[in-house]
Amino acid sequence: MIASLPAAFGLRPIGVLRTPFATRGDCPRNGRQIDPAPECLAEVFADFVPGLADLGGFSHLILLYWLDQVREPSLTMTPPFDGQTRGVFATRAPVRPNPIGLSVVAFDGFASPGRLRVRYLDCIDGTPLVDIKPYLPTTDAEPAASMGWLARHATRSPGSA
Amino acid sequence: MIASLPAAFGLRPIGVLRTPFATRGDCPRNGRQIDPAPECLAEVFADFVPGLADLGGFSHLILLYWLDQVREPSLTMTPPFDGQTRGVFATRAPVRPNPIGLSVVAFDGFASPGRLRVRYLDCIDGTPLVDIKPYLPTTDAEPAASMGWLARHATRSPGSA
Numbered sequence: 001m002i003a004s005l006p007a008a009f010g011l012r013p014i015g016v017l018r019t020p021f022a023t024r025g026d027c028p029r030n031g032r033q034i035d036p037a038p039e040c041l042a043e044v045f046a047d048f049v050p051g052l053a054d055l056g057g058f059s060h061l062i063l064l065y066w067l068d069q070v071r072e073p074s075l076t077m078t079p080p081f082d083g084q085t086r087g088v089f090a091t092r093a094p095v096r097p098n099p100i101g102l103s104v105v106a107f108d109g110f111a112s113p114g115r116l117r118v119r120y121l122d123c124i125d126g127t128p129l130v131d132i133k134p135y136l137p138t139t140d141a142e143p144a145a146s147m148g149w150l151a152r153h154a155t156r157s158p159g160s161a
Numbered sequence: 162m163i164a165s166l167p168a169a170f171g172l173r174p175i176g177v178l179r180t181p182f183a184t185r186g187d188c189p190r191n192g193r194q195i196d197p198a199p200e201c202l203a204e205v206f207a208d209f210v211p212g213l214a215d216l217g218g219f220s221h222l223i224l225l226y227w228l229d230q231v232r233e234p235s236l237t238m239t240p241p242f243d244g245q246t247r248g249v250f251a252t253r254a255p256v257r258p259n260p261i262g263l264s265v266v267a268f269d270g271f272a273s274p275g276r277l278r279v280r281y282l283d284c285i286d287g288t289p290l291v292d293i294k295p296y297l298p299t300t301d302a303e304p305a306a307s308m309g310w311l312a313r314h315a316t317r318s319p320g321s322a
Contacts, residue, residue: 007171007172007173008171008172008173008174008227008289009171009172009173009174009227009229009289009291010168010169010170010171010172011168011169011170011171011172011259011261012168012169012170012258012259013169013170014258014259030299030300031300032299032300048236048250048258050236050237050248051236051237051248051249051250051257051258052248052250052251053237053247053248053251054247054248054251054252054309054310055248055250055251055309056309057307057308057309057310057312058251058306058307058308058309059303059305059306059307060303060306062263064225064259064261064263066169066170068170075209075211075212076211076212076214086214086215087211087212087213087214087215087216088212089209089212089213089216089292089293089294089295090213090214090215090216090219090295091215091295092294092295092297096212096292097173097175097209097212097292098172098173098175098225098291098292100172100225100261100291100292102223102225102263102294103300104300104301104303120300128169128170130170130259130261131250131257131258131259131261132250133250133253133263134250134251134252134253134308134309134311135303135306136191136253136306136308136311136315137303137304137305137306137308138191138193138308138315139191139192139193139264139265139281140265140301140302140303140306141301141302141303141304141306142220142221142265142296142298142301142302143298143302143304144220144298145219145220145221145296145297145298145301145302146218146219146220147218147219147295147297147298147299148215148216148217148218148219148295149215149218150295150297151218154297154299
């Protein structure tokens with residue numbers, strides 16, 4: 001049903017994510033589940049490289065990407081680790097009306113101009129990148145936030161990285 | 162130049178944000194600048210309301226929205242509070258290739274089914290909402306993150322909310 005609603009806004013890829021995960025089955029539940037987290041790359045297309053200026057000094061970034069393997073969005077989903085059907089907006093599952101993935105990643109500098117070394121991605125290799133934002137602890141860090149139904153499934157303690 | 166690149170992915174609005182800010186000039190620099198932060202609403206269209214199940218118990222959410230006032234994206238911008246030209250991916254400015262706004266908001270429950278009471282939005286009234294994600298401190302909170310060039314412009318201490 002929701003898949004038939006018209007798209008109103010157009011997104012363009014600005015690059016591609018390189019991860020060790022070839023298929024959805026290879027992906028960890030989240031990017032901090034594997035310890036130590038494998039190094040990944042965010043490769044930005046040449047046209048957009050001037051936008052990367054001044055990223056030096058940020059230890060963390062927010063990456064937004066397009067989960068292009070999603071064929072059929074849904075308003076509910078049943079997480080395999082939980083077994084109960086949940087509203088999709090109360091999950092981070094890919095099968096959402098707008099399949100935008102979001103990861104807070106550690107930024108380890110540039111492998112070359114346009115290629116960012118990052119950790120904590122959980123998406124498959126080749127996922128299209130749509131935005132890079134600086135992570136700002138002043139507005140983005142809420143270490144005491146409560147996690148609703150996900151609290152008992154937490155994979156690490158808040159702030160333990 | 163970049164505005165002429167084709168859009169590859171389609172986004173659909175799932176609702177609309179209600180804020181006290183009628184124009185871009187009314188918007189604060191970020192949603193935590195006004196103290197106390199005004200109450201805002203995230204109004205979700207009826208078709209998508211079933212996706213809101215199980216949001217109870219999450220104290221914070223991540224809202225993604227479409228900054229539909231942006232007419233001309235740019236790879237660099239000059240923040241008024243800084244005066245130096247910066248790469249747009251090192252800023253949270255709206256004039257980015259894909260103008261997706263992101264706010265970590267406090268979630269104060271439902272005003273009615275489909276209407277979420279939230280705080281810390283900084284966008285204009287009527288901004289289209291495109292996604293709601295639960296905020297997970299285990300993967301989203303990095304209170305010790307360093308802020309690069311923005312460090313000297315911080316508007317509050319990390320974690321002080």
